[in-house]
Amino acid sequence: MIKALHIEFLKIKRSKLLILATFLPLFAALQGGLFAVDMKGKEEDLWHFVYLGAMTQFSWFIFPLLITIILSIIARIEHHHDGWKQLFSLPVERENVYFSKLLIGFALIIYSVIVYTVGLIIAGISVGADSSIPYDMIVQRPFLVIVASLPIIAIQFYVSMRFSHVGVPLMVGIGLALPSMLIANSAKYWIYYPWTYPITSALTDTFGPLGKAEIMYTVCGLSFVVITAIGLIQFRTKDII
Amino acid sequence: MKLVQLIGTELSKQKRSFLWLFLFIIPLGTTGAMLLDMVIRYDDYLFPNAQENGISSWEMLINENHGVLSWGLFLPVFVAVISAFIHQNESKVDNWKNLLSLPVTRGSVLLSKYLIILVFGWLLVLFNALGLILVGKLTGFPESVSFELFGRYVLFQFISLLAIAAIQNLLNVIMKNPIFPVVVAFVGMIVSGILMYQHQQIGKFFPFLYPYIAGDLGKFGFNPDIAISGGLIYGAIVFMVGLFVFNKKDIV
Structure with a gap:
């Protein structure tokens, strides 16, 4: 497994994935900074506005689309020029390949959230927010968004591995992100739409899980396990000819 | 080989493609989301609010679709995905070689792809x-459908896409990995979100914002005519740049 992980790491080492995972979240942090600048002089708690300005875009489409792009690229490395054939001609376990790709994807997703939180802190300091950084909001909640995004990660990973056509995971990821903010506004229906989970977990003042936090996080954990297991079963029996 | 035949070839490549699914699923999703929006908020909030602002229910619906659902912001990314589908065959198996070994000019190949992305x-x-x-209709708007309003809404978006399709076509010719042109459109969408709120003067020159401006019925104060002139100018310039790049492209 360690060897498989190392191989996957080598594959992405010289790809543009790291650049994307670094710069895309910074756009959200920039947005937060600009929003807080507008509020300067009018409001006291600038950290709140840095967070709000950044997180609205980050949780709605930047993070879900970043997940889509990262996982699509990781899977495409093998889909391109039928790399699966070459990979499986080596003495590697399919399970190890599957999980190493998922883990590398996770590592990049977590890395992008770390970059995002650092970006938020820099944005807050730059706009002159007070010296006590609210870590529970600026650091803790972005990581909670990762947990809330587990169903999206599982679905995107499944679709990326299942379909060789790169348009399919992009279509799913972008298409389903579009109505998420609108559906998150519905107190009744948001729970049925996993693309709203990052929004409700991040923007708790505006949306909030409305007493359904336990259900939401249970759905996140369960759906991740079930979809990943289905993906693994299909991957083990995948015909690569 | 004539341009019409090339377009036919491009269409036949998409015959059993997921692109058709994309074309139906996305509007189906937006229709569902808008219907949900109307079911939840039309009687209590959206209709009284529209009356207060002196706009019809149809204008309000377009505002909801374009601004609240953010159709206008996402549209460039959707076109980028369409472009990725259209260029998939060439990028996946390096089919440029086969395509250009046919009696076709490079210009007509590029134009056929551009037109198909546009269509x-x-x-x-x-x-x-x-x-x-x-x-x-399902919500039961009291006003009759304004075909002039919808005609204008659709036409302005059509023209704004001249620029986006040209940009994506060019990017797919330059970049080997078809995901990266989509990433560019994605970054364009993020920057559009920043420009439309905070830097509207710069936004007028940013092509990824044109599909949004095309449907702006006054909410953010853009003049939709910008989308017309911008779409035409960027469309023509970027297509010519694409033609130059494609003619110089080394296809081994």
């Missing part, structure tokens, strides 16, 4: 608009 993009816009009309 699919236009279909997406059209289906979205038809979905909106259906939503209005």
